[in-house]
Each structure stands twice: as C-alpha cells, then as structure tokens.
Amino acid sequence: MHFSFCSLLIFFGAFLAVAVTTCTCRALGSLDFTELDIDFTELDVGHCDRSEALCSQQDLPSLLAWHRACRRNEEIVKPLLIQTYNGILGHFVDDVEGFLEMLTYYHAVITREAALAFFLRVERAVSVAVIKKEGWGIERELEDKFNLTHLREDNTRSNSAIPMDEHEHCFFLPSGTTIILFVSVTNSLLQPVAARRALMACMNYFNAGSFGCDYPALTLRRVTFKPDIESLTACQEIDLKAHLNVLEGKYGFAAASSDISTLVPVGAATTTPQGTPLPGVLAGLTPCLRTQYLCPRQEHFFGDGGSLVDFFDMSGDTVECVQRDRCAPFGPAAVWRLTGYYEAYSQPWNGYMDSPVCNEVHQ
Known part of the structure; x- marks a missing residue:
C-alpha cells in the first residue's frame, strides 16, 4: 500500500494529539478532577463553558493549579475567583x-x-x-x-x-x-x-x-x-x-x-x-x-x-x-x-x- 509524505504527516499529527490528550487527562486527574463524572476525551478545549463548569466545582488548590498553567486557563479561573468574593461581599x-x-x-x-x-x-x-x-x-x-x-x-x-x-x-x-x-x-x-x-x-x-x-x-x-x-x-x-x-x-x-x-x-x-x-x-x-x-x-x-x-x-x-x-x-x-x-x-x-x-x- 502506498503512503504519501502528507499521509505520514497527518498520521503523526493524529498520534501527537492523542498523546497530548492522554497526558492532559493524567495531569487533570492528579488534581482530583477524576472525582467528577466527565469524559476528558470528549472535552473540547475550544469551548470555555465546559472548562468553566469543570472548574466551578473545584476547591481552591485545584483552581490555582489551573490558574498558573497558562494564560488561557487564567482567563477561565479569574472570573470564578471574582465570583466567589462577589458572592461574599x-x-x-x-x-x-x-x-x-x-x-x-x-x-x-x-x-x-x-x-x-x-x-x-x-x-x-x-x-x-x-x-x-x-x-x-x-x-x-x-x-x-x-x-x-x-x-x-x-x-x-x-x-x-x-x-x-x-x-x-x-x-x-x-x-x-x-x-x-x-x-x-x-x-x-x-x-x-x-x-x-x-x-x-x-x-x-x-x-x-x-x-x-x-x-x-x-x-x-x-x-x-x-x-x-x-x-x-x-x-x-x-x-x-x-x-x-x-x-x-x-x-x-x-x-x-x-x-x-x-x-x-x-x-x-x-x-x-x-x-x-x-x-x-x-x-x-x-x-x-x-x-x-x-x-x-x-x-x-x-x-x-x-x-x-x-x-x-x-x-x-x-x-x-x-x-x-x-x-x-x-x-x-x-x-x-x-x-x-x-x-x-x-x-x-x-x-x-x-x-x-x-x-x-x-x-
């Protein structure tokens, strides 16, 4: 069977995506996210509403771990932290x-x-x-x-x-x-x-x-x-x-x-x-x-x-x-x-x- 160079690139890209998804799931699991009934393999990281729903159920240490990970996560976690003190005040x-x-x-x-x-x-x-x-x-x-x-x-x-x-x-x-x-x-x-x-x-x-x-x-x-x-x-x-x-x-x-x-x-x-x-x-x-x-x-x-x-x-x-x-x-x-x-x-x-x-x- 003949494989073109482009086909090999597509195959390698798909393999890399699966590897990244698996590593991400393991990292999230270490933050006790595994206690939630959520399939991380179906989580579309392009939709912030799912990530917000996920974070809204976490304690502060888990939120801070997300918060420090990258700028995009900060944009998700920051409103949740603000929502917490808004609810208090x-x-x-x-x-x-x-x-x-x-x-x-x-x-x-x-x-x-x-x-x-x-x-x-x-x-x-x-x-x-x-x-x-x-x-x-x-x-x-x-x-x-x-x-x-x-x-x-x-x-x-x-x-x-x-x-x-x-x-x-x-x-x-x-x-x-x-x-x-x-x-x-x-x-x-x-x-x-x-x-x-x-x-x-x-x-x-x-x-x-x-x-x-x-x-x-x-x-x-x-x-x-x-x-x-x-x-x-x-x-x-x-x-x-x-x-x-x-x-x-x-x-x-x-x-x-x-x-x-x-x-x-x-x-x-x-x-x-x-x-x-x-x-x-x-x-x-x-x-x-x-x-x-x-x-x-x-x-x-x-x-x-x-x-x-x-x-x-x-x-x-x-x-x-x-x-x-x-x-x-x-x-x-x-x-x-x-x-x-x-x-x-x-x-x-x-x-x-x-x-x-x-x-x-x-x-």
Missing part, C-alpha cells in the same frame, strides 16, 4: 466593585471569617483590615458612600495591660448584618490579620488584587491549631470556644492542640527553613513541624515558604503596580508566632521572636 454592599476600589484606595484588605470563606469558597461574613493612617478616611467613606451606620468603636480589652493589635469599628447595614473594620495600630496592614494568631484558620486576607493564606497546609484541609486551654484566662477561653464553634459548626474544621502532626501530611510545605534539621521522633514524641512551617512557636509572615500568596491577574504589569503602591502582600508586614492567645509584649525585639507580633519586615 454582595450580601453586604450593592456596589461590590466600588467597595473593592475603596479598599484599594485606602490599602485595605478583607480578613477574618470573610477571607476564610473566600479560601473555602463559601459565602459568610465580612471584616476589613486597614493601616492606621487610612482608618479615618475609610470610616468616613463607609458612612457617606455606602450608607452604613457606625454603631460602636471598641478600643479596649478586658486586660488593659495588653497592647491593642487594632481598633475595632462596627458598621450596621439596613439588612441587619454588620461590617467590622479593624484599624491597625501600626503601619502594617496585615497586623490585624495576624491578630487571631491563636487560630491559624483565621489568618487570611484578600482584596481586589491579591489573596493570602498563612497556613494553607492546615486551612485548606479544614484543620486549625488551638492553644492549650490551661494557658488561657476564663474570658479568653470563652472567646476561643466561640470561634471554634463557628469553625467546627459552619465549616467542618477539626481543631487540634499541640499534637497536630497527625493531621498534616509530611510534605505539606514545599520549602524548608534554612538551617532547620529534618524532623525526627525522640522517645515517642511527635516530630518537629518547623520544616513544614507548622511549628506553633515558629516565626511567620505572609510570603514565607509555608504561606500561600497569589494574584487574581498574574500579568507582570499588575503585580508591579501592586508592589509599587505597597498594597498587600507588599509593604510593611507583621511577623508573629503562635505563642499564646493574648500575650504581653514586655520582651524587646532581639531577632528571636520573643513577642507574639514582632517588628515589621519590608517585602
């Missing part, structure tokens, strides 16, 4: 785009339960964190532009000897819900985000440009660390249990105390802190989790090897613009460790993280 303000533009102008970010809702892709409540110098401006605009009623300002704690991490302002919406504004007492925007250091699951943020989760190895698996109850005062214990009830009841979290290694896979972090020995077990004790950025007394900041920080638009111009404007995650950043619930700041900074929230670092 839409319960509180009619003009979500205007609300986010205001946050960008004042270098503010969404944090606390709302940020957790974004990373888990559910819709809940809204808290906002802003730096000290922008606090008055954003308070006024929330009242004037978004017609929110300023209910109260909380600048005190039951233990007056402990410095404030932030000033708390409560705004009332006509729908009966509230927006909480946390104004940092320093130039570090992310200090209020880190203030809930007793619960790793609450240390997240997002704004119109970027999003960050400091403990993705735990949070995205719905696991959180909690301090030993014996180390807390009665008021702190009540506060902690209230937050744990929200995490366990609404989001299905598992809360672990000091022995959290049994809830975390060995390869949770992609990098290892410089100079840290490999984890080991001595006399039946649990292994050190420092190499996985999960040691409760380990120093942390958004951008270290154990955190997840990403951008909705990954183009170079957008990231450079965020960096130039010193918006999160760039600019002054709080450094902390999970040494307790609310501990005194009496010890001076000496490079060894003696206080829960330490001096700022600049990224």
Whole structure:
C-alpha cells in the first residue's frame, strides 16, 4: 500500500494529539478532577463553558493549579475567583466593585471569617483590615458612600495591660448584618490579620488584587491549631470556644492542640527553613513541624515558604503596580508566632521572636 509524505504527516499529527490528550487527562486527574463524572476525551478545549463548569466545582488548590498553567486557563479561573468574593461581599454592599476600589484606595484588605470563606469558597461574613493612617478616611467613606451606620468603636480589652493589635469599628447595614473594620495600630496592614494568631484558620486576607493564606497546609484541609486551654484566662477561653464553634459548626474544621502532626501530611510545605534539621521522633514524641512551617512557636509572615500568596491577574504589569503602591502582600508586614492567645509584649525585639507580633519586615 502506498503512503504519501502528507499521509505520514497527518498520521503523526493524529498520534501527537492523542498523546497530548492522554497526558492532559493524567495531569487533570492528579488534581482530583477524576472525582467528577466527565469524559476528558470528549472535552473540547475550544469551548470555555465546559472548562468553566469543570472548574466551578473545584476547591481552591485545584483552581490555582489551573490558574498558573497558562494564560488561557487564567482567563477561565479569574472570573470564578471574582465570583466567589462577589458572592461574599454582595450580601453586604450593592456596589461590590466600588467597595473593592475603596479598599484599594485606602490599602485595605478583607480578613477574618470573610477571607476564610473566600479560601473555602463559601459565602459568610465580612471584616476589613486597614493601616492606621487610612482608618479615618475609610470610616468616613463607609458612612457617606455606602450608607452604613457606625454603631460602636471598641478600643479596649478586658486586660488593659495588653497592647491593642487594632481598633475595632462596627458598621450596621439596613439588612441587619454588620461590617467590622479593624484599624491597625501600626503601619502594617496585615497586623490585624495576624491578630487571631491563636487560630491559624483565621489568618487570611484578600482584596481586589491579591489573596493570602498563612497556613494553607492546615486551612485548606479544614484543620486549625488551638492553644492549650490551661494557658488561657476564663474570658479568653470563652472567646476561643466561640470561634471554634463557628469553625467546627459552619465549616467542618477539626481543631487540634499541640499534637497536630497527625493531621498534616509530611510534605505539606514545599520549602524548608534554612538551617532547620529534618524532623525526627525522640522517645515517642511527635516530630518537629518547623520544616513544614507548622511549628506553633515558629516565626511567620505572609510570603514565607509555608504561606500561600497569589494574584487574581498574574500579568507582570499588575503585580508591579501592586508592589509599587505597597498594597498587600507588599509593604510593611507583621511577623508573629503562635505563642499564646493574648500575650504581653514586655520582651524587646532581639531577632528571636520573643513577642507574639514582632517588628515589621519590608517585602
């Protein structure tokens, strides 16, 4: 039988297409897409609606894997991420785009339960964190532009000897819900985000440009660390249990105390802190989790090897613009460790993280 040169090219092209399709299916299967009832061999990559339907059912790690793969995937995933925060903020303000533009102008970010809702892709409540110098401006605009009623300002704690991490302002919406504004007492925007250091699951943020989760190895698996109850005062214990009830009841979290290694896979972090020995077990004790950025007394900041920080638009111009404007995650950043619930700041900074929230670092 006679084969022309063109026939051989067509045959080779068909073989290559099948090989690429097979490799693609295997790659997608590694992201848990195989749990969906979808035949990837029939998926026409020319139709974005099928890809969007596929991605809409995925968790955040799977979406980010698609998001980083190529520019076309970014165009599919970006609207889904925006849809997630629109669904959260839409319960509180009619003009979500205007609300986010205001946050960008004042270098503010969404944090606390709302940020957790974004990373888990559910819709809940809204808290906002802003730096000290922008606090008055954003308070006024929330009242004037978004017609929110300023209910109260909380600048005190039951233990007056402990410095404030932030000033708390409560705004009332006509729908009966509230927006909480946390104004940092320093130039570090992310200090209020880190203030809930007793619960790793609450240390997240997002704004119109970027999003960050400091403990993705735990949070995205719905696991959180909690301090030993014996180390807390009665008021702190009540506060902690209230937050744990929200995490366990609404989001299905598992809360672990000091022995959290049994809830975390060995390869949770992609990098290892410089100079840290490999984890080991001595006399039946649990292994050190420092190499996985999960040691409760380990120093942390958004951008270290154990955190997840990403951008909705990954183009170079957008990231450079965020960096130039010193918006999160760039600019002054709080450094902390999970040494307790609310501990005194009496010890001076000496490079060894003696206080829960330490001096700022600049990224």
